[in-house]
């Protein structure tokens with residue numbers, strides 16, 4: 001019997017055993033593998049790292065070029081690793097050798113990671129609507145027309161740390177996952193202002209023509225490359241490479257090409273005369289480039305849901321049977337499993353599987369972690385549904401099966417479970433649709449599925465509404481058949497009751 | 498075939514069986530009668546281990562049950578030799594009529610599929626339902642369902658058959674067809690213990706009668722004597 005209960009767990013066990021243990025790569029391993037893996041967030045990542053507007057499947061940005069220069073110095077090829085910006089350092093030693101993504105040099109980072117010599121100097125800027133009341137930084141010291149000022153920042157950025165440290169300002173600070181989410185929110189009057197690195201706003205200034213820079217840049221700082229503390233030779237090699245790139249002027253010319261050195265002049269120009277927003281590419285052009293990317297990510301969404309849900313059902317059914325008919329010592333444990341998984345958010349569970357398990361030596365690839373997280377989370381809900389279904393089968397059925405000489409397990413297998421499974425078909429199908437949509441949460445562990453792809457593309461192309469409609473249609477095209485199936489099951493179970 | 502000695506059982510509300518002793522010999526057809534709430538169903542359920550009891554012993558079809566819990570393996574062996582037919586039929590709605598009857602021979606007696614099937618078909622013929630083999634139980638009348646339930650219990654070729662008011666959920670016409678089947682079994686020498694309120698049927702089919710009132714055996718004897 002134990003074997004039968006464990007059988008549904010077999011795929012999970014295989015995944016767990018197949019997973020490679022976490023290992024940080026030193027310089028020799030990087031050289032041996034021939035690839036230098038650097039992590040960054042391409043979502044709203046201009047001018048650092050962002051999808052090329054001409055070719056959205058390709059990344060561009062001054063840090064893409066910087067990474068290529070450093071890789072060339074190390075004698076290897078650069079490889080990009082996507083991650084959520086505020087969680088990029090967590091990829092170190094797992095999915096990436098280093099992080100190059102506008103990471104500000106801060107005391108906390110000096111404490112936790114190796115920080116390379118700086119490669120860029122930034123300042124913070126306060127941004128507000130041109131037609132709004134906020135026209136000087138000093139105004140933040142007193143309440144605005146709507147009470148305390150609402151100011152958006154990028155979660156985990158120096159802007160957030162700085163703004164939260166200003167106790168004497170009448171400001172509520174709100175953190176966002178995406179770099180330019182806060183600019184959107186200022187434009188749409190949700191926020192009064194945003195604070196971010198000057199180079200970022202300069203890059204997106206044309207997109208957000210309704211916004212302006214308020215006052216002088218303040219609280220500047222330096223960008224650094226993060227490496228793990230336990231790869232001193234790799235860190236030294238990156239420092240040496242940066243030294244050469246700076247000394248021979250390659251960094252300067254890189255910044256000239258990206259127009260980063262002349263940013264003050266550009267700003268002066270902007271403030272003197274209204275610059276019309278840059279032209280956008282036609283929808284027809286965009287469709288050819290963006291649609292294949294969206295379809296590919298829809299495939300990821302589909303793959304995640306159709307592999308995770310059967311697992312969730314098998315685990316859930318096993319748990320429901322165990323709770324009602326298993327050995328008594330097991331029952332409180334199974335109840336605890338269900339309560340823990342139902343009582344904590346999926347996002348946290350994914351986070352734990354992907355970011356915390358490696359700390360105890362179990363590093364799962366992102367897709368496997370996503371599958372495991374979805375399957376475990378939903379198994380708790382399915383367990384509750386199946387438990388209700390098993391209890392809804394009349395007790396006379398069990399007694400009739402037993403009185404024929406069947407064992408408890410034969411009675412369950414031939415008589416009780418088939419009836420319970422049919423009874424709960426409608427809620428289970430509903431949960432499949434819910435899981436299907438919940439796959440979007442997997443982007444927190446770097447899986448690029450449909451929603452994540454949408455937000456990356458929407459920010460890089462500026463076609464937020466058009467792409468939202470296409471994305472919604474893709475989701476509908478996938479979930480509609482499921483909804484029909486669920487309705488059909490409902491009809492079936494009504495017929496049989 | 499069945500020997501019950503000083504069987505006692507209480508629910509939280511009070512005693513339901515008090516020092517019940519009775520014997521059913523091989524080939525006997527015994528009618529268990531008595532007023533509602535007298536403990537007839539409880540006694541029947543104790544006989545195949547669906548209920549536990551507090552004191553006394555049961556010996557049935559060569560198996561012995563004592564007070565307290567019974568080992569699962571013992572119950573499984575006992576139940577192969579003891580068929581039980583419920584008031585509410587309890588057919589399995591997820592299977593066809595034929596599958597209902599063939600399931601136990603197949604999964605419990607481990608007969609080859611073909612053999613289990615032909616045994617099930619023969620039993621369905623015997624209860625007059627050969628043509629309903631492929632039907633779903635829900636599409637059958639109550640009388641037909643109860644006849645399938647009897648065939649299902651017979652499929653394990655039990656040494657004793659227990660019936661708990663097999664016709665009380667049926668109207669008279671449907672009762673008659675079920676009682677005919679049970680009468681046939683009686684003539685065929687099947688040992689049976691039948692809980693019934695139908696004295697006419699008890700007189701015709703049973704050779705012995707036991708009357709249970711408030712958990713006590715108040716009368717037992719030949720059917721001819723007790724049911725004048």
Ligand SMILES: Nc1ncnc2c1ncn2[C@@H]1O[C@H](COP(=O)(O)OP(=O)(O)OP(=O)(O)O)[C@@H](O)[C@H]1O
Pocket residue numbers: 508509510513532533534535536537538539540
């Ligand atoms: N599971 C139970 N828990 C508690 N009390 C029960 C239970 N089952 C039966 N009883 C009680 O035990 C007593 C005997 O019930 P039982 O069903 O054995 O009587 P019966 O002779 O079969 O009656 P009837 O002719 O109505 O079927 C009744 O008072 C009943 O309420």
Ligand SMILES: [Mg+2]
Pocket residue numbers: 537538539661662
């Ligand atoms: Mg009864």
